[in-house]
Each structure stands twice: as structure tokens, then as C-alpha cells.
Amino acid sequence: MTLGFRALFVKEVMRFWKVSFQTVAAPVLSALLFLVIFSHALSGRVEAYPGVPYAQFLVPGLAMMSMLQNAFANASSSLIQSKITGNIVFILLAPLTPGDLFAAYLLAAVVRAVVVGAGVVIAVAWLVPMPFPNLLWLFAFTLTGVGILGALGIIAGIWAEKFDQLAAFQNFFILPLTFLAGVFYSVDSLPPFWQAASHLNPFFYAIDGFRYAFFGKADVSPWVSLAIASAAFCALSWLTLRLLRSGYKLRH
Amino acid sequence: MSVATAAVEVRDTSKRYGSLRALDGVSLTVEQGEFFALLGPNGAGKTTLISALGGLVRPDSGRLRILGRDVATEYGEARRLLGIVPQEVVFDPFFSVRETLELQSGYFGLRGNRAWIDELLERLALGAKADANMRSLSGGMKRRVMVAQALVHRPPVIVLDEPTAGVDVELRQTLWHFVRELNAAGHTIVLTTHYLEEAQHLCSRIAMMKAGRIVALDSTRRLLAAFSERVLRVKLESGDLPETLSRGATLDTAGWHRIPVENASQVEQALARLRESGAEVSHLEVAEPELEEVFVKIMARTEAPSREAA
Numbered sequence: 253m254t255l256g257f258r259a260l261f262v263k264e265v266m267r268f269w270k271v272s273f274q275t276v277a278a279p280v281l282s283a284l285l286f287l288v289i290f291s292h293a294l295s296g297r298v299e300a301y302p303g304v305p306y307a308q309f310l311v312p313g314l315a316m317m318s319m320l321q322n323a324f325a326n327a328s329s330s331l332i333q334s335k336i337t338g339n340i341v342f343i344l345l346a347p348l349t350p351g352d353l354f355a356a357y358l359l360a361a362v363v364r365a366v367v368v369g370a371g372v373v374i375a376v377a378w379l380v381p382m383p384f385p386n387l388l389w390l391f392a393f394t395l396t397g398v399g400i401l402g403a404l405g406i407i408a409g410i411w412a413e414k415f416d417q418l419a420a421f422q423n424f425f426i427l428p429l430t431f432l433a434g435v436f437y438s439v440d441s442l443p444p445f446w447q448a449a450s451h452l453n454p455f456f457y458a459i460d461g462f463r464y465a466f467f468g469k470a471d472v473s474p475w476v477s478l479a480i481a482s483a484a485f486c487a488l489s490w491l492t493l494r495l496l497r498s499g500y501k502l503r504h
Numbered sequence: 505m506s507v508a509t510a511a512v513e514v515r516d517t518s519k520r521y522g523s524l525r526a527l528d529g530v531s532l533t534v535e536q537g538e539f540f541a542l543l544g545p546n547g548a549g550k551t552t553l554i555s556a557l558g559g560l561v562r563p564d565s566g567r568l569r570i571l572g573r574d575v576a577t578e579y580g581e582a583r584r585l586l587g588i589v590p591q592e593v594v595f596d597p598f599f600s601v602r603e604t605l606e607l608q609s610g611y612f613g614l615r616g617n618r619a620w621i622d623e624l625l626e627r628l629a630l631g632a633k634a635d636a637n638m639r640s641l642s643g644g645m646k647r648r649v650m651v652a653q654a655l656v657h658r659p660p661v662i663v664l665d666e667p668t669a670g671v672d673v674e675l676r677q678t679l680w681h682f683v684r685e686l687n688a689a690g691h692t693i694v695l696t697t698h699y700l701e702e703a704q705h706l707c708s709r710i711a712m713m714k715a716g717r718i719v720a721l722d723s724t725r726r727l728l729a730a731f732s733e734r735v736l737r738v739k740l741e742s743g744d745l746p747e748t749l750s751r752g753a754t755l756d757t758a759g760w761h762r763i764p765v766e767n768a769s770q771v772e773q774a775l776a777r778l779r780e781s782g783a784e785v786s787h788l789e790v791a792e793p794e795l796e797e798v799f800v801k802i803m804a805r806t807e808a809p810s811r812e813a814a
Contacts, residue, residue: 256611260611344558347611
């Protein structure tokens, strides 16, 4: 990596921070609304894990879902905006390596995701008392889960040529996979077919493992979740770097 | 005796977009310290060539070097040696002018570049707008910022792709004054423009492109000498051109006679013959050779090659 990486990373963080009302406050509010509505509707009727109130069960899932969605949004929206407005030319004319581009966009996505995730947990703390999490598992699943979506965001930002293509990627791929990854329910409670389908969704492992950090309970072993989430992250990182090296849709 | 490395070296470079040949075997060399013009009609391939120098376009074949550094295999070094002002006005709406320049400086790994950024802001008359958001700037101001972005890492080779398109006289004068100084300080300047008088006055050598090919490449002086001429232009109130002058002269639709002359004494001789013939002159001017005439002649004589790839 070159020294230029730092500037691109700072630029990407500044970009979302300058509109933090939209990029941080709004997703925290959305997560709070989900929590209030679902916990009000389902508390007392659903017990996902024995001894864990439903509202508590929801919090890690909502925090992780918000992190995943915002990691994707940060990288993808920055790239598509730069491409469409044309100002990406000044990044491409600089001596930044593919590794610089990848690391800067990915780390900025991680920063935004962590800020949003922390915001969700802090905001709900006065509504739902949470157990202190195991920090190692928490960091491991935050980094792998957010890394997967950050890399996917870079890929989508490179691939999309129009905002509606990116919106389609987000609405028909990212949103269903995050919603159906066990945020609102334990996958163990699903019929066998949907259980098996959920196990094909890499986002499920990030959310399940993240929840394990809080409760010490999960639908699958956290080691299995970490292995699958890490493998998905590595595969997507490899693909992203390959696209950046090839200049796909960036250098014509 | 050592030969100085060329500032820009392009060898047999071709680029196709589908069946269109955007660059068709282009070769040219720009020496260090030159003020070089790359001219041609829209779609000639100028911007594609410039983009290839900056690594924005990957040629299908050929080699491009900036001060000896290959733009593909030594792209880091090559990009540090090159500053390009793109043709389109582009900006990042999230940042102020100063932030834009500091970030651009950072992309090149430069820290503590504030003094040069301040100088750029001052020289391009952007000081008062340093903390203004890019969105709030006029088109001309945005273009100045783009020039500053291209110069922020002090590149020895500077490429300006139509930097004065659609901008006011003030910016042109500010820009050319600054760019002339940079050239005098040893920077190599490559300029594309549709304002041919700018190229004629600024550039010592000119390449003309058409349909992805170089169709002329020579010093400005030689191109003007070969394709243009000094002419005495006269409009007659009464009478006709004497036969000694009408040979070689042309008459345009506005009624101006164009009489080729080589020097001041030939102008005097022509006027004396007009007086002797009794013709009454209503308007008179001496027109110097013009690059526009050279450009029109070269473009007209060059048959457009097929741009369809085989």
C-alpha cells in the first residue's frame, strides 16, 4: 500500500460524516423503530432463546443488520456517485494501487458500520438492558460481517453504471439477505427447508455469531459461523481486488 | 553524448471501442520543456490519447511513457510525473476547495504541502473561495480548481485538455500567464484546444489528429510557413485589381481581395500598383499567417480513414 491510502480513507470517512444525519442518525432511528414495533408486537409471544427476552434477542440482530446495510451503502454509494459525477478521475489519475483503493473503501465502510452499530446499541441501552458482550466474538463478527458487505459494496459500486442498477442490487439482493438472516427470529424455529436455505446465506452466520457474543447462545457453533463468514470475506476480497486490478468499468 | 529522456513518448498506440478505432497506431514524442499542442476536430482521439497517458484508458497495443516511465508497468512513478486537467468539469460536492486540494495532495502521498496549495490558490485566484464548497463555485472557478488539482503534486509534465473551453477571458489570461511561467520553469506542457490562436501563440510544436491518427506533426513555424501565408486584404471602393496583382489573388464572398505578400516591401509595392491602376481602396489590412488556415487545409487534404476496425 502507498501513503495515498490514508488520504483516500480520510476522504471516505469525511464524506459520510459530513452527512451524518442521513448516514448515521437515520439508520439508528430505523433500528429503534424496528425494535419498538417488533418487541411491542411479539414480546411475551415469542421466546427465541430460552431465558432471553425477545426485545433483548432483537438488539444484536438489528445492530448487525444496520451495520451490514450501511457498510454496503457506504462503499457502493461513494463509488457510484464518483463514477456518475466523473470526479473518480482524480482518484484514478493518482498513483494509488488496487490495494489502496480496496483498503480505503473497505475500512471507511467498516468505520461507518461500527459508528451505526454502536449508535444502535447505545440508543437502545435505556430501553433494553443488554448483557456485556464477549468482545473477542463481537469484534470478530463485526469485522467479518461488515467486511463482507463492504467488499460487496465496492463490487456493486464498480459494476453499477446507474443509480437504479445499484438500487436493484441493494433492494433485491442485500435487503432480502439481511432481513432473512435471522434478525427477527431464530433460524431453528423455521421449517427444515427454510432452515437449510438460511444456512446458505452468509449474512446469517455474521448475525448469528454476533448474537452469540451477547448471549453465549447461537443457532450454529460460533466457530463454524466465523469460518464461513471469514471464507466469504476472503473470497469477496479476492474478487474485489481482481476487479480493481483489471480496471473493470473503471479504466476503459 | 547523452540524449534527454522524452517527456512524453507514445509508440504505435491503438485503441478500439467495438468497431471504432479511437487511436490508430499513434506515435509521437514530446521533448522536455516543450509547449506542445495536440489539435484535431471533436472525436479525433485527443482525449483518448491523453486518457491513455493517465492510465484512464488501456490501449490495445503500443507503449506510452512519461519521462521514461511506462504508464502501464510503472504506473505509480508515471502518474507522479504527470498532471492532467480533464476536459469535463468534474468535482466532489462534499468538499471545499481547500479540502479537495489537500485530499488530492494526499493521494500522491504528500504531506505538509500547504505552502504549495496556498500558492496554487493565490495564483489561480481561488484564495477567496478556499473554504467554499465546490458546489457553490461557478463553472470557471471549478475549472480553476481542476487545474490546481492537476498541479498539486508539482508534476514535471502537465496535460491540459481544453482547459479554456467555455470560460471567461479573465481565467484564460490568469491560466496562460501561470502556465507560461511553469513552462519557463522547465515544466513540459501538452495542450489541446479548439482555440487555435491560443495554440499558435503558446506552442512551439503541434500535432494534428484526425480519426485516431496523427496527420501532421511539426514546429508551429514550419506548419505556418507551409500551409499559410501573410496576405494583404483589400476592399475596393471602385476599380479593379491590376493584372499584376490579380494573379495569385483571391476574392472572398465579402468582397475582400487576398493578395499574398512575403514582407513589408511587397505590401508597399502592391499598394503602389493599386494607386497606379486608379483603384480606390475602402478597407485595407495585413493578415498574418493563421493556424486556423493550416488546420483547415490539413484536415481537408487528409482523407478520413475508415474508423471501422477490420
